[in-house]
Amino acid sequence: MLKKRWMVGLLAGCLAAGGFSYNALAKENNEHTQTASSKTSALTEQEAESIAKTVVDGTVEDIDRDIYNGKEAYEVEIEKDGEDYDVYVDINTRQALNDPLQEKAEQVAITKEEAEEIALKQTSGTVIESKLDEDDGTYIYEIEIQTKQGDESEFDISAKDGRIIKQEIDD
Template sequence: MLKKRWMVGLLAGCLAAGGFSYNAFAKENNENSQPSSKAGALTEQQAESIAKTVVDGNVEDIDRELYNGKDVYEVEIEKAGEDYDVYVDIHTKQALNDPLKEKAEQVAITKEEAEEIALKRTDGTVTESKLDEEDGAYIYEIEIQTKQGTETEFEISAKDGRMIKTEIDD
């Protein structure tokens, strides 16, 4: 009987020690997997301030993402009717891109020139026209309403005026 009590006590002690060890490990592991909860980690407000030094405008959204393999805040900023994404490294607290500079380097034709290219392909009236960035490349999205009532959408390279895509809606 004494041997059974001793074994039960030993087993209970081992279970308790294992539970404490597991709890301590889980807490440490959880702290390591959530850098934003650590002291000194970049906050959304800090990311917003850093991004606004690159593009001064109205912040519309902030999301945590991976950018070129780095943990970042993607800060979407609207300026003069256009949206720009600034990526701020969470660990180094540095902006990783300059979308205004990228745009200046990649946009060689005007919106009006892109509209003329689209109108050469189909006769009608431009109903919508905007510059957009997709996967690091700038394109113009042009919508034309034809006299027959159909709508044709074009994607045109802002760098060289090359037709990328044409889509006709009935």
């Protein structure tokens, strides 16, 4: 009987010690989890804006959540010197995923005036509108010409090599 009591006491002591150890480990793990999650809290629009402005310093026009190259990102539209640039900021890594100023420098090889001359060789008249536009990383000049007959011709011209991508004639 004494052995039985001694065994029950020993068993109860082991269970109590195990419970204390488990609680201590659980508390320590919880503290680490809370610290890690506070470091990886969701990126805010204001933080994304701040990161994007390190790439293109201008006025933020709009900010939206988007997918860029398979990554969840904020698309930050920034106006600088009369042009709009889209900077994508990865929500998880908090890094800018692109540099639209560098992309533009690499892809725009002809000037707006050269693009207008290319269009005017196809259709004589007066340029009434001309602008550089970017769509999905491709730069084109959109040129509108008013002909002497009153018709309008619209051209999309590659900013990289000056080839005519599209021509429309409206009468």
